Amino acid sequence: MAVRSTTISWATHPAVRLVLALVLGIVIWFYWGASLPELLPWLAAAEVLYLGANLWAARASTPGAHDAAGLLALGVVVLAGTTIAQQATESRRSEHLYHQGSIEFYRAVVDDYTVVRPNTYATTLRVSAVRVAGQWRHALGGVRVSVPRYEANAQEPRYGQVWLVRGAPTPAKAPLNPGEFDYRRYLGYHQIYHQQFVHPDQYRVLAVQPPNWLRYYSMQAAKHLEGVFRRYVTAKREFAIADALVLGLKDEVDSDTKQAYANTGTTHIMAVSGLQVGLLFGVLQLILGRFFGNTRGFRVWSAGVGLLVIWAYAFLTGLSASVLRAAVMFSFVAGARAVGRQSNMYNTLAVAAFCLLLYDPYLLVDVGFQLSFLAVLSIVYLQPRIAAWIDAQEWTARKIRPWQPRWQQKLLGAAGWALDAVWQAVALSLAAQVATFPLGLFYFHQFPLSFLLSNLVAVPLSSLALYVGLGLQAVAFLAEGAVRLTGLQALLCLPRSLGWVFEKLIWLFNEYIVWVGQAMPGALVTGIHLTPPQTWLLYLLIALLLAFVAWRRLVWLGAAALVLLVFSGSRVTAARAVATDKRLIIYSIPRRSALGLHDGASALIITPDSMPLNHTEQTYRVLPGLIERGNRQVRYVAGWPPQLAVRHLGQGGPVLLSWHGKRVAYVSQRLWKGQQPVPVDMVVLRRNARVWPEQLLATFGPRALVVFDSSCRSWYVERLSAALQKVGLRVHDVTAQGAVVQRVASAPMKEQVVLSN
Structure with missing residues (x-):
């Protein structure tokens, strides 16, 4: 079936223009921000200039005046992006730890999850005051601390604890070996510029004053739900994956399991993000539409129910950054559905990205943010086009004849439906990979050729496990509440049975992932290094090829060939340089x-x-x-x-x-x-x-x-x-x-x- 190519009109996608301008401004800060002056006055002046230009364009009758005002507006947004990124950089402020001198003590609050490592606890402190030369003064800054687990009196840090710490944190270290992960830059993107190894006798917990009480209770809720899984999922490996799949808590997952998922391209299963939120939202909308689709105002109230469930799930999973990002994205999607504008998905996603970047411009360099939005954009554009290559239901419908028995006709119809569902899943996986594989090569230096085989089975099984896991939480809550009221221990049979089913589902898709990795050991292409320019060239090549497919003009194919030549030349040049080095x-x-x-x-x-x-x-x-x-x-x-x-x-x-x-x-x-x-x-x-x-x-x-x-x-x-x-x-x-x-x-x-x- 042929797909009629369509173009994206900039006039009908104003949010896309704005978010691209904002992104450009943030990128300018990352590359050239150190040499820029204070930008707030410049932004104020630019806004005044734009208002004047807009008034002039409204009175002018020439189209060029409106175009000039529009270009000036985009320029103001670019400047706004750079200014927002500048203001979000804490290290510029005079009260930051960088500018405090010799610190004797500091007061800080635990402001993040605690990562449990083999020998240490790791978390982030947000500093509020420091003592220098015997005097206390206001200060700010983030410190990534590690606390030894096995020393006397060592306790796991808890979110909201206020610490008094003896000693001074040190600036985060640069990478020590060639090519090593730049942990200092990674911390800087999270407004953390210092590190410290803190022994139990170096700090004292003064109080519990969470900087965000909503997040505090959210973390408490996540820990409570984790306790449910501990009671009803007995196998250690399956419990660890259940914790990661449903709650996003990955501390218990061992390194071999993580590596197996990475080798097969299914790491996203072990992170509560767009996949889980999307599955929850999609199934909820399907159920509501099936039973209440014809009721008055369904589109509006079903969107409200969807938003309520999404944000309740985000709360119960600890309000982590990945699930918050996904919840915001699907909130805009639900809002677009409610007002009947879901067809303009590019605008909807652009508005979501624009709001997230206004809140935190450093999200732009977050790998999860990049992969999430690129995957969704690619799915929105490519998945329907790839799915249209094969119409399994139409093909099986042609095989049905009037003289065939009814059971045979139904069997062919069911086969067509099943084949279509499989092909839709294949199309979705292929569409997502088109936009994300260059980033995968750039960040992780590998590409799993088995991604289609592994995701085709693991994603449906893990999706089913997600629903069963959420059901287990609800059933356990009701059953345990009833036991406390009645004392009838027999009521726990239902959550135990559901826990057994949940555990076996997790065991099944985990064993499948391991089998795929063992059956296709050569399917993981590793050791690939891409420079940032080469990554941009790959994306430009993809865009030009998509343009050629959409518009069928040889100029796009010629441009793609030229970009491919430049990319290949850069790879050959790099290889020649290494050969003599x-x-x-x-x-x-x-x-x-x-x-x-x-x-x-x-x-x-x-x-x-x-x-x-x-x-x-x-x-x-x-x-x-x-x-x-x-x-x-x-x-x-x-x-x-x-x-x-x-x-x-x-x-x-x-x-x-x-x-x-x-x-x-x-x-x-x-x-x-x-x-x-x-x-x-x-x-x-x-x-x-x-x-x-x-x-x-x-x-x-x-x-x-x-x-x-x-x-x-x-x-x-x-x-x-x-x-x-x-x-x-x-x-x-x-x-x-x-x-x-x-x-x-x-x-x-x-x-x-x-x-x-």
Whole structure:
């Protein structure tokens, strides 16, 4: 069935123009905000200018006057976006922690969920006052704190607790290794610029004064509902997924399960967001329409019921950022349905995005925000067009003949309905992937080719599990209330039975996800690195191809081919640059020694202490840099590999390594008296090696850079650094300053990795 192509008229989509202008203004702040002056006066002047231009355009009879006034209005919105982002940046204010000097104590309130990690509790504090030089003063700022779980008197932080903390928070650290996730920037996007490791004896809980009582009671409600799942879902893994699926609480989900869902493109199932809210809203509207669709004012009151249910669900799940975003989005959709304008979905989504960005302009750089709106926009535009490629019901209807038995006709009709439902789900999944896969490559460096197979079964099963889980909450509430009134324990059979069904549903779709990952191990394409310009080029390519499909003009196809050529050229250029690049890296990994020898697309990661890096250390410390650089052949080695033929200078003495002309000495214990001079480029001190500055200078020469690797203690580094600098040696602490990256000059083709003799 052919689909008649339509164009999006800017005149009928004013909100789309406005949100694009607002986004442009916010992007300007992110890239060039540091050099901008205070923008509020400029915005006021621009608004006055616009009002004058609008009055002039209203009196003028030429169309150009109205166009000029419209362009000026968009310019004002762009400036407003930059101004709003500037005002939302707390670190600019004089009372921020950045400008307080030496802090002795500070008073703050717990302002976020507590993340339970293996060894620590992590949460966010919002500072209200600091004590500097014995004087208390007003202050503001966010601090990401970690509290050890297993120290004496350690307790899990609770939202709304007011803390008095001894000591000063430190500015968040930049990434320590090449390509490593920039946690400092991530925190900055949430108005958090400081971190602190707080021991239980460093703080005292003064009171409980939640900054938002609605959120406080919402979190309490979520914890109560979590308790219901603990009572009726007995299997540990299934309980963890139930908690994530229905309530969005993912602390209990183990790393292997998270990885299995990530490998199959179904991570969205474990987060309360647009999927769950959309399913709840859609089923509610379907039920109301089935039974009350012909009642007077149905469109208005059903939208009101939908909004009530959406926001009640958001409240019961803790009012997390993802569910709030989804609730706002569907609130605008419900409002559009109520006033009969649901056909203009682009405008509706643009208004929702505009309001959210006005509230918090930093949402623009939130991955969930980007993926949610792009997925919905893509579904709205592409899903009907993809679904129209195949009409399963029409195809099966053609197979029905008057002489066929009635059961056969009904069977064909049911088959057509089932095939159509499957194809609609396929079309929806394909439509969502078209707009989101470039972001998936950019942020996560992977693409699961099995997404269609996994989502086709897992999404319906998880949707059914969601409804059963919500039903379990309601039944448990009624049954437990009745037990308290009557004392009849037999009434708990119903929630226990429903809990068993809920657990088995979760087990079923979880086992299916695991099976897909095991049956298609090569379906996960990993190690893909896209730069921001390349990501924009991919989106431009998608837009041009969609334009060609819509308007059938070769100019769009030619432009798409040109963009594809530029994209391919950028990839080839990057690959050629890597092919001739050689670098030696001393990594910063807590309490570990790790050396990277990168030669073109190959990399050798060595741990001299003979203990291999664990999965977490590889994934978060080393792998991002390998992906960014394009290393395809990577080998991890514990201990010095035999092919390097390392030479030890005496028992427990230094190890000398020469790699493409770069000479490195590893010192783990001590330097013996009378050690012969060996000029090197770098000396790596490990495990608090017993060395003296003069001895290092005499043995390795004045050109050597002395590197303290992460196995050295802080007291050792602090004590020895000053002494080394006094004798003229350069020092570098990878724990505080990050990894050492040294480029190596290209060597002749015949030269291989060798050690000094």
